[in-house]
Each structure stands twice: as structure tokens, then as C-alpha cells.
Amino acid sequence: DSWWMPAHLGGSAPTAAEAAKAQAG
Incomplete structure (x- = not known):
């Protein structure tokens, strides 16, 4: 996964x- x-x-x-920050944007 790239996130x-x-x-x-x-x-x-x-x-x-x-991870949460990256996935959020």
C-alpha cells in the first residue's frame, strides 16, 4: 500500500x- x-x-x-492522516488526505 502506498499510504x-x-x-x-x-x-x-x-x-x-x-496512516489515518495519510488516508485522510
């Missing part, structure tokens, strides 16, 4: 907050 990609998160793994 957790470190490229826009700046991290190596998605958190619940990051």
Missing part, C-alpha cells in the same frame, strides 16, 4: 496516526 510510504512520512514504519 505508508516513508517518502512522505519521513519514517520507516506507519503509525495509526500517520
